[in-house]
Amino acid sequence: MVASAGRARPADRPAGKGAPGSGRTGEPARREGPDGAGAAPGRPVAGRVTSRDVARAAGVSQATVSLVLGDKWPGRVSERTAETVRAAARDLGYRPNLAARSLRLGRTRTVLLVVPALTTEFFARVYTGAERVAADHGFGVVLYPSPEGVGPARDPFDSARASLDGVIASSMAADALTLVRVGGLPLVMLDSDPDDAAAAATVNLDIADGARQTAGHLLALGHRRVAHLAAAVDSWTFHVRARALAEAVAGVPGAALCTEPAGLSVEEGRRAAERVLARPGRRPTALFCDDDILAAGACKAARRLGLRVPDDVSVTGFDDLALATAVEPELTTVRLPAEAVGAAGMRALMTLLEGSTPQDTVLPVELVPRGSTAPPPRN
Template structure:
C-alpha cells in the first residue's frame, strides 16, 4: 500500500519498479513490445503495493469504458430477454457491462437511439432492427464496432440470426403430418425482417406442397395482439382452417387465452403453434408446440464477435441457427370434427383418421 490514507498510484508503481510511468502503462495495457525484465519488475511492484488500476483512468487511457449497448425493439419479449442474458453473462466474464435501450417498436426513433447509445459505449448490438436495409447498412458502418442480430445485412458488421423461413417450413411439415391442409399464419409487425422471413417460409412451404393452403392474417408480436386476433381466427376456423401458426409464442399464448373464453378447444377444434419457445410456452394450457431458438447461445455468440471487433481481431462468418421443433399438446391431428359445420371431435373422430396417441409417437412426429 502507499502512504496511509492515500491510494497507490501508477507513479508509486513506477518508483518501486525503477521504471517510467509510461513503461508501467504499457505493461498494464498488455503491450507486447515491453522488455520482459521490465514486465517482471512492474508485476512485482504491483503485487507488493497492492495496486489496482482506476477504471476511470484506464477508460481515459484506452478510450474505452468497458460497456456495450444493446438496442431492442421490445424488451418485454422473452426472446430478447434471453439474448440479453446470454450476452450479459458472457460480457461480464471479461469485465464488460451491457446497457439496454428499448425502442418500443418505434422505427423512426431507432436510428437516433442507437447513435446516442453508441456514444456512451465501446460497441453496440442491434437486435432485430426494423430500419430499412440501406439505412441499416449505413448505420452499422457509422456505429462500428457493431453486431446485428436477426437481420440479414449487406456490409461488414457480423450477423447472428435464426433461419425463420426454415423454421416455418418445418412447422408446416409437422402440421401436414398431422393431417392439416388449411392453415392460418398470424403475421408479426409489418416492419419486422423476421416476419418477412416467416412469410417467405410460408410461400416456400406452399410451393413444396401445392395442396397446402395457408392464409396470412395481420396481427402483431404481443400477447394482446394474439388475444385480439381470436375472433378473426374463429371466423377462419368456421371456413375450414384447422391450424394456426403464430408469429411468436406471445401471440400464440394471447390467442390461447381468448380461444378458451370463446369455447374453442385446442387442439380438438383448432391446433395452435408458436415460435421462439419462450419459458412459459411449456407451462401453457395446453402446453404450446413451438420452434425453439437458443436465446442464451445467441447472446454468447454476439459477445464472441463483439469482443473480436473491439480487439481488432478477425471476425468469423455469420451464424444462423435452425430452430428446433418442440412438439407439445397444442397441435394435434385433424379429426372428424374439422370443418366449418362440425362439432368438437371426440375419440372416435380421431380414430377415424387412423391416428391415436401411440400412432403419433410411432410416426415420429418429433423428427
Template structure:
C-alpha cells in the same frame, strides 16, 4: 527462486509483469484477451495467476483514453420486456464482461427506429442491433468516421454488415412439415405485425412448405396477448374452420388459446396451435405449446463476440447462422374428423 515482493500500493501492469517474469506488452496482450497466436498458453496462465495474486485491477479510464475508446457498446432491441431479448442481453452481457466492456441497452421505437436519447457515436464504441433493418441506425452511425462498428442479430444478411441469425426459416419449415405430417391441410396463419426480416423469413418458409395444404384464414397482430386474442377470434371462427393455427410467436399462441376458449374450442382436440421461440409462455399454457426453440442466449453471446472481434481487428467476420429445434408438446395433434 522466490517470487518478487508484493507491491506496497495499488498494483500496476508493471508489477504484474515483474511478478510473472514477462514484459508489460505481454501482460497487456493477455489481459486484453488478444494473446492468441502471440503468447503461449503457459505464459497466459502465469500472467493471470500473477494478476490474481496481486489483486490487479486495470485502470479502465486510462486505458480508454489511451485507446480512444469508451469500452461501452450499445445493444439495440425492439422491446425491453420480451423474454427473448432478455435472454439475448444475458448472452451479450456475459461476453462483454469477460472482455471488460459495458453495455447500454436501448429500445427501438415500435421496433423500427431508434427513440430519441442522449447517446451519440462519441459515447459508444460499437452497436449490436437486433431484429431491425440497417437503415434506421444511420443517424447514430453517421457521426463516427468510417461508420460506427455494427453487428446485426436476427436481421437480413447481405447488407454489408456481419449478421448473427437464428435459422428461423429452417425452424418454420420443420414445424410446417411436422403439422402436415399429422394430417393438417387447412391452416390458419397469425403473423407478426412488426415489419422485420425475421418474420418475413418465417412466413416465406411457411408458404414454401405448405405443398397442397391451404391457408383458409390469416391475420396479423402485435406481439401482445390481447391483440393476438382479438386477431385469432375471426380466424378460428372462419366458415372453413382451420384445423391448425400457426403463430409467429409464443405470446401470440397464448392469445390464440384464449380465443379458442372463448369460442368453446379445445386445444388440440378441435384445433391445434403452434408458436415460435420457446419463450416462458410455452410451458405456462395448458396444454404446453408446440414451438421452435431459438438459442437466444447464444445469439447474444455470438453477436457480442463478433462485435468485439470487429473492434479488435477492424475486420468483419463471417455471418453466423444458429440452428433452432422443433419442440413438440401437447398443443398439436392430428386434425379432428370431418
C-alpha cells in the same frame, strides 16, 4: 517490503519556458478527507487509489506498475518486483481508473446493444448471452432499448454512455442504420438480411427452417387448413418466416394457408384468432402463430369459442419462451437459442474489433412438439 528506498527524484527542473511561479510544488496530501456528503463538484473521487500510489508503496515507478498489471512484461520486469507490485496493488485495493485507461487507449471497451425492448424475454436472453462473451473479453455492454419515444435526449450518442467501440443491433430496432452512420462504428446486425447488410457481420436464426419444421409437423399430422397469425412487425425475419411457411404449405396438394394480421400481445393474438376461427367458411384446423405470445392468445380464443386445444384446433408458437410451458396445454413451438444469438453477435463484434472479418452466422432452431398440436378433428 522494500519500504522507504530513498527514491531519488528530480527535485527541480529549471523551467525552460519560465512560466511564472512554475513552482507550485503540488500539495501531495489530500488524503483522508472526512468524506462528508458534500461532494464538492470538482473534487476527484475521494479515496481512489491510483497506480502511482501502488508504485509508491512498492517502491517502483508508476510505469512499472502499469507494466506489471498489464501483463506487458516479456522480460521487462523481474518476477520479484512484479510480485511486490502485485502485492502492493492487492493491499491497497487498487482498481485501475477506466476513464483514464480509455482515454489513453482510445478505446472504451464498451459496446452498445440495440434492442427493441428489454422486457421481451427473448432480448433479455440475447443480452445475457452477449454480456457473457463481452465480459470474457473485458468488455462491458450498455443497452439501448429503443423505446417508443426516442427523443434526442435518448440518443445513445448524446447520452452519457456515448463512447463506444462497437454496436450490435437488432433489425427490429430500426434506428440501427442511423447509429452506424452517426458513429461510424463496427456494427453487427441481428436478424437481418445478410445481403442487404450495412453491417460488417450478421447473426441470424434459421427462422425459415423453423417455419418449415413447424409446417411439416402440422401437415404431417394431417392438417390442411392452416391460418398464419402474423405479428405486426415489419422485419426481415418475419417475411422470411411467412414465405417459408407459405412454400411449405403450397408444397402439399390440397393444403391451404390464410394469413391473419395480429399484433404482438396476448390480447391481439386472441382477437385475431377469434376472427379466424369464427370465420363462416370452413375454419382452419391449425393456427401457426408468429410467437408464443400470440399463441397463448390463440389458445384463449379457442377456449372462448368452445373449442378444445388441440382436439379441435392445433396451435403452434415460436420462440419457446417461459410462457410456452406455463399455459395449458403446453405449446408446440420453435425453440430459439436466444443466448446463443447474443453470444454469437458479440463474438463477431470482438472479431471485428480485432481487425479480422467475422463470418455471417446462422444458428439452427429446433421444433419442440408439445401438447398444443394433434391431428385435426375427424369431421
